[in-house]
Amino acid sequence: MERPGGAGSAGPRAEEPGAWAAGGPGGPGTGTGTLSGAAPGPARAGIAGLSTPYRVLAGAVMVVVGLVTCVHLAMVFLHVAPSNTLSKEGGATIDDWIYPEFEQNWKLFAPNPLQQNISVHVRAEIVDADGDRRTTRWMSLSAEDGEAILHNPLPSHAHQNELRRAWDFYVNSHDDKNRSTGSRGALAEAYLRRIVMLRLGAHDYGGTVDRIQLRSSARRVQAPSWSTEKIGTQPMYRLLAWWTVSTTDLPEGGVAAAGAAPGEEAHR
Known part of the structure:
Protein backbone atom coordinates (compact mmCIF):
# COMPACT_ATOMS: atom_id res chain seq x y z
CA MET A 1 0.00 0.00 0.00
CA GLU A 2 1.48 3.35 -1.07
CA ARG A 3 1.66 6.44 1.13
CA PRO A 4 0.03 9.67 -0.06
CA GLY A 5 2.57 11.69 -1.90
CA GLY A 6 4.72 8.67 -2.64
CA ALA A 7 6.09 7.57 -5.93
CA GLY A 8 2.67 6.60 -7.19
CA SER A 9 0.97 9.80 -6.07
CA ALA A 10 -0.37 12.03 -8.81
CA GLY A 11 0.12 15.36 -6.94
CA PRO A 12 3.44 17.14 -6.77
CA ARG A 13 5.41 17.14 -3.57
CA ALA A 14 5.55 20.33 -1.50
CA GLU A 15 9.32 20.41 -1.71
CA GLU A 16 9.48 20.11 -5.46
CA PRO A 17 10.02 23.21 -7.57
CA GLY A 18 6.80 24.68 -8.81
CA ALA A 19 4.70 23.06 -6.08
CA TRP A 20 1.58 24.91 -4.97
CA ALA A 21 1.74 26.64 -1.62
CA ALA A 22 -0.95 25.83 0.90
CA GLY A 23 -3.76 28.08 -0.12
CA GLY A 24 -6.66 26.53 1.67
CA PRO A 25 -8.77 23.48 1.01
CA GLY A 26 -9.48 24.45 -2.57
CA GLY A 27 -6.04 23.34 -3.71
CA PRO A 28 -4.63 24.34 -7.06
CA GLY A 29 -7.99 24.38 -8.71
CA THR A 30 -9.30 27.25 -6.64
CA GLY A 31 -6.90 29.87 -8.04
CA THR A 32 -5.90 31.08 -4.58
CA GLY A 33 -2.43 29.57 -4.45
CA THR A 34 0.85 31.08 -5.65
CA LEU A 35 4.01 29.55 -6.95
CA SER A 36 6.63 29.44 -4.22
CA GLY A 37 9.42 30.41 -6.65
CA ALA A 38 7.75 33.62 -7.96
CA ALA A 39 7.86 35.93 -4.91
CA PRO A 40 7.88 39.64 -6.03
CA GLY A 41 10.80 41.90 -5.00
CA PRO A 42 10.40 45.07 -2.87
CA ALA A 43 9.02 48.19 -4.62
CA ARG A 44 11.61 50.84 -5.45
CA ALA A 45 11.21 54.14 -3.60
CA ASN A 105 25.15 93.40 8.58
CA TRP A 106 27.13 92.42 11.66
CA LYS A 107 26.17 95.40 13.84
CA LEU A 108 23.83 93.19 15.87
CA PHE A 109 26.83 91.13 17.01
CA ALA A 110 29.28 94.02 17.30
CA PRO A 111 30.75 95.00 20.66
CA ASN A 112 28.63 98.18 20.52
CA PRO A 113 25.34 97.35 18.76
CA LEU A 114 22.95 100.09 17.67
CA GLN A 115 21.45 101.74 20.75
CA GLN A 116 19.60 104.65 19.16
CA ASN A 117 16.35 105.21 17.35
CA ILE A 118 17.06 107.60 14.49
CA SER A 119 14.31 109.31 12.50
CA VAL A 120 14.61 111.69 9.57
CA HIS A 121 12.45 114.85 9.41
CA VAL A 122 11.88 117.34 6.61
CA ARG A 123 10.25 120.73 6.23
CA ALA A 124 9.71 122.64 3.02
CA GLU A 125 9.46 126.22 1.85
CA ILE A 126 6.39 126.53 -0.37
CA VAL A 127 5.73 129.20 -3.01
CA ASP A 128 2.02 129.58 -3.83
CA ALA A 129 0.42 130.93 -6.98
CA ASP A 130 0.63 134.53 -5.70
CA GLY A 131 4.34 134.24 -5.02
CA ASP A 132 3.94 134.15 -1.26
CA ARG A 133 6.28 131.94 0.72
CA ARG A 134 5.59 129.87 3.80
CA THR A 135 7.40 127.12 5.66
CA THR A 136 5.72 123.86 6.60
CA ARG A 137 6.05 122.11 9.93
CA TRP A 138 8.58 119.36 10.44
CA MET A 139 7.30 116.07 9.07
CA SER A 140 8.74 112.71 10.14
CA LEU A 141 9.50 110.64 7.06
CA SER A 142 10.62 107.75 9.27
CA ALA A 143 7.21 107.77 10.99
CA GLU A 144 5.52 107.37 7.60
CA ASP A 145 7.72 104.36 6.88
CA GLY A 146 6.89 102.92 10.29
CA GLU A 147 3.16 103.25 9.63
CA ALA A 148 3.56 101.48 6.29
CA ILE A 149 5.45 98.60 7.93
CA LEU A 150 3.26 98.22 11.03
CA HIS A 151 0.91 95.21 10.80
CA ASN A 152 2.09 94.57 7.24
CA PRO A 153 3.14 90.90 6.85
CA LEU A 154 5.05 91.71 3.64
CA PRO A 155 6.47 95.24 3.96
CA SER A 156 8.33 96.62 0.98
CA HIS A 157 12.10 96.89 0.94
CA ALA A 158 11.77 100.63 0.19
CA HIS A 159 9.74 101.30 3.33
CA GLN A 160 12.19 99.33 5.44
CA ASN A 161 15.53 100.50 4.11
CA GLU A 162 15.41 103.19 1.41
CA LEU A 163 15.36 106.28 3.64
CA ARG A 164 17.51 104.71 6.36
CA ARG A 165 20.23 103.68 3.90
CA ALA A 166 20.13 107.07 2.17
CA TRP A 167 20.63 108.86 5.49
CA ASP A 168 23.46 106.51 6.49
CA PHE A 169 25.04 107.13 3.08
CA TYR A 170 24.90 110.89 3.66
CA VAL A 171 26.22 110.73 7.25
CA ASN A 172 29.11 108.45 6.29
CA SER A 173 30.18 110.76 3.47
CA HIS A 174 30.01 114.03 5.48
CA ASP A 175 31.60 115.33 8.65
CA ASP A 176 29.83 116.77 11.71
CA LYS A 177 29.54 120.13 9.96
CA ASN A 178 27.86 118.52 6.93
CA ARG A 179 30.91 119.02 4.71
CA SER A 180 31.63 116.35 2.13
CA THR A 181 34.57 114.15 3.02
CA GLY A 182 35.08 112.54 -0.39
CA SER A 183 33.94 112.15 -3.95
CA ARG A 184 30.72 110.40 -2.91
CA GLY A 185 29.40 113.37 -0.93
CA ALA A 186 27.65 115.05 -3.86
CA LEU A 187 26.10 111.73 -4.87
CA ALA A 188 24.79 111.17 -1.34
CA GLU A 189 23.19 114.64 -1.28
CA ALA A 190 21.51 114.17 -4.66
CA TYR A 191 20.23 110.72 -3.70
CA LEU A 192 18.77 112.01 -0.42
CA ARG A 193 17.12 115.03 -2.07
CA ARG A 194 15.40 112.86 -4.68
CA ILE A 195 14.01 110.50 -2.05
CA VAL A 196 12.68 113.43 -0.01
CA MET A 197 11.05 115.06 -3.03
CA LEU A 198 9.49 111.72 -3.96
CA ARG A 199 7.91 111.56 -0.49
CA LEU A 200 6.78 115.21 -0.56
CA GLY A 201 5.19 114.65 -3.95
CA ALA A 202 2.62 112.41 -2.25
CA HIS A 203 1.20 115.42 -0.37
CA ASP A 204 -0.57 118.57 -1.52
CA TYR A 205 0.91 121.69 0.06
CA GLY A 206 -0.95 124.11 -2.21
CA GLY A 207 2.14 125.36 -3.98
CA THR A 208 5.54 124.50 -5.34
CA VAL A 209 8.38 123.27 -3.15
CA ASP A 210 11.24 125.72 -3.56
CA ARG A 211 13.57 124.65 -0.73
CA ILE A 212 13.81 121.77 1.72
CA GLN A 213 15.63 121.27 5.00
CA LEU A 214 16.37 117.96 6.71
CA ARG A 215 17.31 116.97 10.20
CA SER A 216 17.72 113.76 12.14
CA SER A 217 16.44 113.02 15.62
CA ALA A 218 18.39 110.45 17.62
CA ARG A 219 17.05 109.03 20.88
CA ARG A 220 18.92 106.49 22.95
CA VAL A 221 17.05 103.30 23.73
CA GLN A 222 15.78 103.19 27.30
CA ALA A 223 17.54 100.72 29.58
CA PRO A 224 15.48 97.65 30.59
CA SER A 225 13.59 97.71 33.87
CA TRP A 226 16.00 95.31 35.56
CA SER A 227 19.06 97.43 34.68
CA THR A 228 20.56 100.03 37.01
CA GLU A 229 22.03 101.97 34.07
CA LYS A 230 20.79 105.54 33.73
CA ILE A 231 20.27 106.56 30.11
CA GLY A 232 19.00 109.91 28.92
CA THR A 233 16.40 109.62 26.16
CA GLN A 234 16.13 113.27 25.16
CA PRO A 235 16.41 113.74 21.37
CA MET A 236 19.63 114.90 19.78
CA TYR A 237 19.19 116.73 16.48
CA ARG A 238 21.46 117.05 13.49
CA LEU A 239 20.29 119.94 11.31
CA LEU A 240 21.23 120.27 7.65
CA ALA A 241 21.30 123.50 5.64
CA TRP A 242 18.45 124.50 3.34
CA TRP A 243 18.66 122.93 -0.11
CA THR A 244 17.20 124.69 -3.13
CA VAL A 245 15.18 122.25 -5.21
CA SER A 246 16.16 121.88 -8.86
CA THR A 247 14.56 119.95 -11.69
CA THR A 248 17.06 117.14 -11.19
CA ASP A 249 15.69 116.60 -7.67
CA LEU A 250 12.12 116.05 -8.87
CA PRO A 251 10.87 112.52 -9.47
CA GLU A 252 9.38 111.88 -12.89
CA GLY A 253 5.90 113.45 -13.00
CA GLY A 254 6.23 114.98 -9.52
CA VAL A 255 6.33 118.76 -9.73
CA ALA A 256 4.58 119.99 -6.61
CA ALA A 257 4.07 118.90 -3.11
CA ALA A 258 1.41 120.19 -0.67
CA GLY A 259 -1.32 120.57 2.15
CA ALA A 260 -1.05 119.53 5.70
CA ALA A 261 0.38 116.07 5.61
CA PRO A 262 -0.08 113.22 8.09
CA GLY A 263 2.85 112.65 10.38
CA GLU A 264 3.69 116.35 10.81
CA GLU A 265 5.08 117.39 14.12
CA ALA A 266 3.68 120.28 16.12
CA HIS A 267 7.04 121.95 16.75
CA ARG A 268 9.00 123.88 14.19
Whole structure:
Protein backbone atom coordinates (compact mmCIF):
# COMPACT_ATOMS: atom_id res chain seq x y z
CA MET A 1 0.00 0.00 0.00
CA GLU A 2 1.48 3.35 -1.07
CA ARG A 3 1.66 6.44 1.13
CA PRO A 4 0.03 9.67 -0.06
CA GLY A 5 2.57 11.69 -1.90
CA GLY A 6 4.72 8.67 -2.64
CA ALA A 7 6.09 7.57 -5.93
CA GLY A 8 2.67 6.60 -7.19
CA SER A 9 0.97 9.80 -6.07
CA ALA A 10 -0.37 12.03 -8.81
CA GLY A 11 0.12 15.36 -6.94
CA PRO A 12 3.44 17.14 -6.77
CA ARG A 13 5.41 17.14 -3.57
CA ALA A 14 5.55 20.33 -1.50
CA GLU A 15 9.32 20.41 -1.71
CA GLU A 16 9.48 20.11 -5.46
CA PRO A 17 10.02 23.21 -7.57
CA GLY A 18 6.80 24.68 -8.81
CA ALA A 19 4.70 23.06 -6.08
CA TRP A 20 1.58 24.91 -4.97
CA ALA A 21 1.74 26.64 -1.62
CA ALA A 22 -0.95 25.83 0.90
CA GLY A 23 -3.76 28.08 -0.12
CA GLY A 24 -6.66 26.53 1.67
CA PRO A 25 -8.77 23.48 1.01
CA GLY A 26 -9.48 24.45 -2.57
CA GLY A 27 -6.04 23.34 -3.71
CA PRO A 28 -4.63 24.34 -7.06
CA GLY A 29 -7.99 24.38 -8.71
CA THR A 30 -9.30 27.25 -6.64
CA GLY A 31 -6.90 29.87 -8.04
CA THR A 32 -5.90 31.08 -4.58
CA GLY A 33 -2.43 29.57 -4.45
CA THR A 34 0.85 31.08 -5.65
CA LEU A 35 4.01 29.55 -6.95
CA SER A 36 6.63 29.44 -4.22
CA GLY A 37 9.42 30.41 -6.65
CA ALA A 38 7.75 33.62 -7.96
CA ALA A 39 7.86 35.93 -4.91
CA PRO A 40 7.88 39.64 -6.03
CA GLY A 41 10.80 41.90 -5.00
CA PRO A 42 10.40 45.07 -2.87
CA ALA A 43 9.02 48.19 -4.62
CA ARG A 44 11.61 50.84 -5.45
CA ALA A 45 11.21 54.14 -3.60
CA GLY A 46 12.41 57.70 -4.24
CA ILE A 47 14.10 58.71 -7.47
CA ALA A 48 14.85 55.07 -8.27
CA GLY A 49 11.10 54.45 -8.59
CA LEU A 50 10.72 57.09 -11.33
CA SER A 51 10.87 56.42 -15.01
CA THR A 52 14.13 57.15 -16.84
CA PRO A 53 13.14 60.62 -18.19
CA TYR A 54 12.03 61.78 -14.75
CA ARG A 55 15.19 60.41 -13.13
CA VAL A 56 17.26 62.43 -15.60
CA LEU A 57 15.20 65.56 -14.90
CA ALA A 58 15.44 65.14 -11.12
CA GLY A 59 19.19 64.63 -11.37
CA ALA A 60 19.59 67.78 -13.48
CA VAL A 61 17.55 69.83 -10.99
CA MET A 62 19.67 68.63 -8.08
CA VAL A 63 22.86 69.50 -9.96
CA VAL A 64 21.57 73.04 -10.71
CA VAL A 65 20.46 73.57 -7.10
CA GLY A 66 23.84 72.35 -5.86
CA LEU A 67 25.74 74.69 -8.18
CA VAL A 68 23.61 77.71 -7.23
CA THR A 69 24.10 76.91 -3.54
CA CYS A 70 27.86 76.69 -3.97
CA VAL A 71 27.98 79.97 -5.91
CA HIS A 72 25.84 81.72 -3.29
CA LEU A 73 28.01 80.51 -0.40
CA ALA A 74 31.14 81.60 -2.28
CA MET A 75 29.69 85.07 -2.95
CA VAL A 76 28.68 85.56 0.68
CA PHE A 77 32.09 84.38 1.87
CA LEU A 78 33.91 86.81 -0.45
CA HIS A 79 31.55 89.61 0.63
CA VAL A 80 32.22 89.22 4.37
CA ALA A 81 35.85 88.11 4.11
CA PRO A 82 38.72 90.59 4.39
CA SER A 83 39.72 92.28 1.17
CA ASN A 84 41.61 89.91 -1.13
CA THR A 85 42.50 89.48 -4.78
CA LEU A 86 39.25 87.73 -5.71
CA SER A 87 37.03 90.23 -3.93
CA LYS A 88 38.90 93.15 -5.54
CA GLU A 89 38.74 91.77 -9.09
CA GLY A 90 35.13 90.60 -8.83
CA GLY A 91 33.83 93.31 -6.53
CA ALA A 92 31.10 94.50 -8.92
CA THR A 93 29.86 90.96 -9.55
CA ILE A 94 29.81 90.18 -5.82
CA ASP A 95 27.88 93.36 -5.04
CA ASP A 96 25.33 92.65 -7.78
CA TRP A 97 24.73 89.21 -6.28
CA ILE A 98 24.58 90.30 -2.63
CA TYR A 99 22.67 93.58 -2.73
CA PRO A 100 20.01 94.17 -1.65
CA GLU A 101 18.45 90.82 -0.72
CA PHE A 102 21.49 89.12 0.83
CA GLU A 103 23.20 92.06 2.48
CA GLN A 104 25.21 91.12 5.55
CA ASN A 105 25.15 93.40 8.58
CA TRP A 106 27.13 92.42 11.66
CA LYS A 107 26.17 95.40 13.84
CA LEU A 108 23.83 93.19 15.87
CA PHE A 109 26.83 91.13 17.01
CA ALA A 110 29.28 94.02 17.30
CA PRO A 111 30.75 95.00 20.66
CA ASN A 112 28.63 98.18 20.52
CA PRO A 113 25.34 97.35 18.76
CA LEU A 114 22.95 100.09 17.67
CA GLN A 115 21.45 101.74 20.75
CA GLN A 116 19.60 104.65 19.16
CA ASN A 117 16.35 105.21 17.35
CA ILE A 118 17.06 107.60 14.49
CA SER A 119 14.31 109.31 12.50
CA VAL A 120 14.61 111.69 9.57
CA HIS A 121 12.45 114.85 9.41
CA VAL A 122 11.88 117.34 6.61
CA ARG A 123 10.25 120.73 6.23
CA ALA A 124 9.71 122.64 3.02
CA GLU A 125 9.46 126.22 1.85
CA ILE A 126 6.39 126.53 -0.37
CA VAL A 127 5.73 129.20 -3.01
CA ASP A 128 2.02 129.58 -3.83
CA ALA A 129 0.42 130.93 -6.98
CA ASP A 130 0.63 134.53 -5.70
CA GLY A 131 4.34 134.24 -5.02
CA ASP A 132 3.94 134.15 -1.26
CA ARG A 133 6.28 131.94 0.72
CA ARG A 134 5.59 129.87 3.80
CA THR A 135 7.40 127.12 5.66
CA THR A 136 5.72 123.86 6.60
CA ARG A 137 6.05 122.11 9.93
CA TRP A 138 8.58 119.36 10.44
CA MET A 139 7.30 116.07 9.07
CA SER A 140 8.74 112.71 10.14
CA LEU A 141 9.50 110.64 7.06
CA SER A 142 10.62 107.75 9.27
CA ALA A 143 7.21 107.77 10.99
CA GLU A 144 5.52 107.37 7.60
CA ASP A 145 7.72 104.36 6.88
CA GLY A 146 6.89 102.92 10.29
CA GLU A 147 3.16 103.25 9.63
CA ALA A 148 3.56 101.48 6.29
CA ILE A 149 5.45 98.60 7.93
CA LEU A 150 3.26 98.22 11.03
CA HIS A 151 0.91 95.21 10.80
CA ASN A 152 2.09 94.57 7.24
CA PRO A 153 3.14 90.90 6.85
CA LEU A 154 5.05 91.71 3.64
CA PRO A 155 6.47 95.24 3.96
CA SER A 156 8.33 96.62 0.98
CA HIS A 157 12.10 96.89 0.94
CA ALA A 158 11.77 100.63 0.19
CA HIS A 159 9.74 101.30 3.33
CA GLN A 160 12.19 99.33 5.44
CA ASN A 161 15.53 100.50 4.11
CA GLU A 162 15.41 103.19 1.41
CA LEU A 163 15.36 106.28 3.64
CA ARG A 164 17.51 104.71 6.36
CA ARG A 165 20.23 103.68 3.90
CA ALA A 166 20.13 107.07 2.17
CA TRP A 167 20.63 108.86 5.49
CA ASP A 168 23.46 106.51 6.49
CA PHE A 169 25.04 107.13 3.08
CA TYR A 170 24.90 110.89 3.66
CA VAL A 171 26.22 110.73 7.25
CA ASN A 172 29.11 108.45 6.29
CA SER A 173 30.18 110.76 3.47
CA HIS A 174 30.01 114.03 5.48
CA ASP A 175 31.60 115.33 8.65
CA ASP A 176 29.83 116.77 11.71
CA LYS A 177 29.54 120.13 9.96
CA ASN A 178 27.86 118.52 6.93
CA ARG A 179 30.91 119.02 4.71
CA SER A 180 31.63 116.35 2.13
CA THR A 181 34.57 114.15 3.02
CA GLY A 182 35.08 112.54 -0.39
CA SER A 183 33.94 112.15 -3.95
CA ARG A 184 30.72 110.40 -2.91
CA GLY A 185 29.40 113.37 -0.93
CA ALA A 186 27.65 115.05 -3.86
CA LEU A 187 26.10 111.73 -4.87
CA ALA A 188 24.79 111.17 -1.34
CA GLU A 189 23.19 114.64 -1.28
CA ALA A 190 21.51 114.17 -4.66
CA TYR A 191 20.23 110.72 -3.70
CA LEU A 192 18.77 112.01 -0.42
CA ARG A 193 17.12 115.03 -2.07
CA ARG A 194 15.40 112.86 -4.68
CA ILE A 195 14.01 110.50 -2.05
CA VAL A 196 12.68 113.43 -0.01
CA MET A 197 11.05 115.06 -3.03
CA LEU A 198 9.49 111.72 -3.96
CA ARG A 199 7.91 111.56 -0.49
CA LEU A 200 6.78 115.21 -0.56
CA GLY A 201 5.19 114.65 -3.95
CA ALA A 202 2.62 112.41 -2.25
CA HIS A 203 1.20 115.42 -0.37
CA ASP A 204 -0.57 118.57 -1.52
CA TYR A 205 0.91 121.69 0.06
CA GLY A 206 -0.95 124.11 -2.21
CA GLY A 207 2.14 125.36 -3.98
CA THR A 208 5.54 124.50 -5.34
CA VAL A 209 8.38 123.27 -3.15
CA ASP A 210 11.24 125.72 -3.56
CA ARG A 211 13.57 124.65 -0.73
CA ILE A 212 13.81 121.77 1.72
CA GLN A 213 15.63 121.27 5.00
CA LEU A 214 16.37 117.96 6.71
CA ARG A 215 17.31 116.97 10.20
CA SER A 216 17.72 113.76 12.14
CA SER A 217 16.44 113.02 15.62
CA ALA A 218 18.39 110.45 17.62
CA ARG A 219 17.05 109.03 20.88
CA ARG A 220 18.92 106.49 22.95
CA VAL A 221 17.05 103.30 23.73
CA GLN A 222 15.78 103.19 27.30
CA ALA A 223 17.54 100.72 29.58
CA PRO A 224 15.48 97.65 30.59
CA SER A 225 13.59 97.71 33.87
CA TRP A 226 16.00 95.31 35.56
CA SER A 227 19.06 97.43 34.68
CA THR A 228 20.56 100.03 37.01
CA GLU A 229 22.03 101.97 34.07
CA LYS A 230 20.79 105.54 33.73
CA ILE A 231 20.27 106.56 30.11
CA GLY A 232 19.00 109.91 28.92
CA THR A 233 16.40 109.62 26.16
CA GLN A 234 16.13 113.27 25.16
CA PRO A 235 16.41 113.74 21.37
CA MET A 236 19.63 114.90 19.78
CA TYR A 237 19.19 116.73 16.48
CA ARG A 238 21.46 117.05 13.49
CA LEU A 239 20.29 119.94 11.31
CA LEU A 240 21.23 120.27 7.65
CA ALA A 241 21.30 123.50 5.64
CA TRP A 242 18.45 124.50 3.34
CA TRP A 243 18.66 122.93 -0.11
CA THR A 244 17.20 124.69 -3.13
CA VAL A 245 15.18 122.25 -5.21
CA SER A 246 16.16 121.88 -8.86
CA THR A 247 14.56 119.95 -11.69
CA THR A 248 17.06 117.14 -11.19
CA ASP A 249 15.69 116.60 -7.67
CA LEU A 250 12.12 116.05 -8.87
CA PRO A 251 10.87 112.52 -9.47
CA GLU A 252 9.38 111.88 -12.89
CA GLY A 253 5.90 113.45 -13.00
CA GLY A 254 6.23 114.98 -9.52
CA VAL A 255 6.33 118.76 -9.73
CA ALA A 256 4.58 119.99 -6.61
CA ALA A 257 4.07 118.90 -3.11
CA ALA A 258 1.41 120.19 -0.67
CA GLY A 259 -1.32 120.57 2.15
CA ALA A 260 -1.05 119.53 5.70
CA ALA A 261 0.38 116.07 5.61
CA PRO A 262 -0.08 113.22 8.09
CA GLY A 263 2.85 112.65 10.38
CA GLU A 264 3.69 116.35 10.81
CA GLU A 265 5.08 117.39 14.12
CA ALA A 266 3.68 120.28 16.12
CA HIS A 267 7.04 121.95 16.75
CA ARG A 268 9.00 123.88 14.19
